[in-house]
Amino acid sequence: MWNEPYLETCCRSALHRLKLSGENGRPAGLRDDPCLRRLTGMGLAHEHAGTRFTMTAQGQDRHRTEILKLAP
Numbered sequence: 001m002w003n004e005p006y007l008e009t010c011c012r013s014a015l016h017r018l019k020l021s022g023e024n025g026r027p028a029g030l031r032d033d034p035c036l037r038r039l040t041g042m043g044l045a046h047e048h049a050g051t052r053f054t055m056t057a058q059g060q061d062r063h064r065t066e067i068l069k070l071a072p
Contacts, residue, residue, distance in 0.1 A: 014035035015066075019055060027051065
């Protein structure tokens with residue numbers, strides 16, 4: 001059964017870009033900022049002092065299952 005909130009296409013892309021950015025994260029203020037804030041609200045990302053976003057462990061799991069289509 002699917003029990004995770006739906007990610008819009010733009011937010012799925014932002015999640016993938018966040019993964020690609022690695023430990024450095026993504027800077028705030030870019031075009032995907034609204035999606036990164038939405039991901040933060042869902043617990044998939046973390047905002048550091050309003051300047052950068054990084055992926056959480058929950059975000060890593062969601063990326064693996066939803067973007068890469070791998071088993072949990």
